[in-house]
Amino acid sequence: MNTNRAAFLATAAVGAALVADGRPARAATPSLGDRHAMEAILRTPARHKMIMGAPFIHNGSCLKTAHMLTAYEFAYGEGPGTVNLAISLYGPSSIMMLMDDAFWGESKAFELCSGLNDLPATVIRGPRNPFYHAHSKMNPHDDPEDPDGFYLDLSVEALTRRGAHWFICAQAVHTASRMFARLNGGGDPETYIAQMKSHLLPKAIIVPSGEQSLVVAQEMHFAYVAAT
Amino acid sequence: MKTNRGSFLVAAAAGAALFADARGAEAAAGPYDRTKMDAILGHQAKHHLIIGSPRINQVAALRSAAHIMGAYQFAFGEGPGTTHVVVSLYGPSSILMLMNDAFWAKSKAYELCAALGDLPETTVRGPRNPFFKAHSSMNPHDDPSDIRGFWHDYTVQALTRRGVSWFICTEALHTASRELAQLGAGDIATNFAQLKASLLPGTLIVPSGSQALVVAQERHYTYQAA
Numbered sequence: 001m002n003t004n005r006a007a008f009l010a011t012a013a014v015g016a017a018l019v020a021d022g023r024p025a026r027a028a029t030p031s032l033g034d035r036h037a038m039e040a041i042l043r044t045p046a047r048h049k050m051i052m053g054a055p056f057i058h059n060g061s062c063l064k065t066a067h068m069l070t071a072y073e074f075a076y077g078e079g080p081g082t083v084n085l086a087i088s089l090y091g092p093s094s095i096m097m098l099m100d101d102a103f104w105g106e107s108k109a110f111e112l113c114s115g116l117n118d119l120p121a122t123v124i125r126g127p128r129n130p131f132y133h134a135h136s137k138m139n140p141h142d143d144p145e146d147p148d149g150f151y152l153d154l155s156v157e158a159l160t161r162r163g164a165h166w167f168i169c170a171q172a173v174h175t176a177s178r179m180f181a182r183l184n185g186g187g188d189p190e191t192y193i194a195q196m197k198s199h200l201l202p203k204a205i206i207v208p209s210g211e212q213s214l215v216v217a218q219e220m221h222f223a224y225v226a227a228t
Numbered sequence: 229m230k231t232n233r234g235s236f237l238v239a240a241a242a243g244a245a246l247f248a249d250a251r252g253a254e255a256a257a258g259p260y261d262r263t264k265m266d267a268i269l270g271h272q273a274k275h276h277l278i279i280g281s282p283r284i285n286q287v288a289a290l291r292s293a294a295h296i297m298g299a300y301q302f303a304f305g306e307g308p309g310t311t312h313v314v315v316s317l318y319g320p321s322s323i324l325m326l327m328n329d330a331f332w333a334k335s336k337a338y339e340l341c342a343a344l345g346d347l348p349e350t351t352v353r354g355p356r357n358p359f360f361k362a363h364s365s366m367n368p369h370d371d372p373s374d375i376r377g378f379w380h381d382y383t384v385q386a387l388t389r390r391g392v393s394w395f396i397c398t399e400a401l402h403t404a405s406r407e408l409a410q411l412g413a414g415d416i417a418t419n420f421a422q423l424k425a426s427l428l429p430g431t432l433i434v435p436s437g438s439q440a441l442v443v444a445q446e447r448h449y450t451y452q453a454a
Contacts, residue, residue, distance in 0.1 A: 033303055053452065055288065090295075170303075171295050174375070208303030211292040211452060215277050215311075218450035226453035 033208030046084035090169035090210025103199035169210025273312035282319035318437025331426035397437025
């Protein structure tokens with residue numbers, strides 16, 4: 001988080017002053033989330049603005065936002081780049097979609113997701129993030145209707161190339177850290193949090209709350225779609 | 229919740245009496261308190277959010293409400309009370325989160341939720357609403373990062389204390405009444421009356437929980453599906 005200590009303490013003081021009985025509230029642990037990076041992304045000008053919220057992987061349903069981009073680009077004839085798309089992942093399994101190969105290879109990310117019954121049937125344990133790598137050559141000259149082409153490539157890599165922004169919920173990071181501790185028979189959750197932070201995919205940012213990001217975005221006139 | 233068996237039966241009887249009226253069940257379902265609904269949605273706040281929840285879904289609605297209020301309060305440094313959250317429950321299982329202990333003890337609420345596959349694994353059958361009573365001591369001085377503290381207390385009682393408003397869907401009350409009857413728990417009309425008489429304090433019956441999502445968004449609420 002970019003908030004410095006002085007700003008944080010000032011913030012805490014505001015909160016403390018508002019506690020009903022006048023006693024000072026305990027200082028809050030600084031959030032993992034980067035509010036300012038989130039707001040900068042949400043302020044990016046675009047003709048259309050949309051945020052999708054995904055507490056689960058749900059067979060990669062959040063990746064199907066590719067269809068929405070394609071509809072504006074081709075069916076509406078607007079061309080590329082008219083949509084500011086943010087995808088907010090706020091469950092312990094869905095945030096694993098935004099961890100790099102090394103994390104999937106060395107952690108129990110697979111076990112965490114399978115324990116929550118939240119992996120597509122086709123996914124098997126392996127050394128790579130099964131949601132990241134493009135299935136196509138990411139060629140923008142592909143036919144939009146080619147099922148093996150760029151525009152029907154439902155991967156994090158392809159969507160990122162098309163301009164999608166990715167939010168990871170700090171609360172879900174905490175939840176996942178506790179789940180990793182259980183899956184590993186112990187360990188400090190803070191260690192798991194540090195590991196996750198160091199293995200985020202490029203363009204993924206941690207926000208204070210994935211659910212709250214949906215509210216913040218709508219207040220900035222984003223359309224909201226729930227991943228189902 | 230202080231509802232005892234006596235008051236439960238009195239209330240249920242009063243509700244059931246409505247069905248003896250020739251107007252039938254539909255008339256008994258209304259009139260709705262549109263004024264109160266408007267008053268709730270007109271609550272002054274910096275942020276307005278409605279969460280819609282057709283299922284209990286591992287208390288997703290309750291968790292989201294807590295996290296969103298917590299993020300504005302602490303991460304954004306706005307302090308308490310800047311976010312008005314309305315939770316609209318519109319499925320036959322999710323609405324049971326807003327029934328009192330007496331209803332959970334004497335009805336087949338647990339069985340209905342279990343039949344729909346919509347109970348957290350940790351929930352066991354007991355004499356109380358498993359979603360109501362606070363898990364924390366509801367101390368506003370708790371550390372916001374304490375997973376066992378007030379700010380991560382995903383219960384109806386704790387969230388009500390934090391100012392959350394609750395809408396319950398009439399259509400879902402009808403559906404639950406039928407499904408309870410199918411489980412062998414009385415007749416549909418009596419079940420409906422008992423459900424209405426067993427609401428937690430502060431719960432408002434609305435014509436349609438899903439329509440409430442539209443009404444709220446037309447009033448510039450943000451929305452989240454849970």
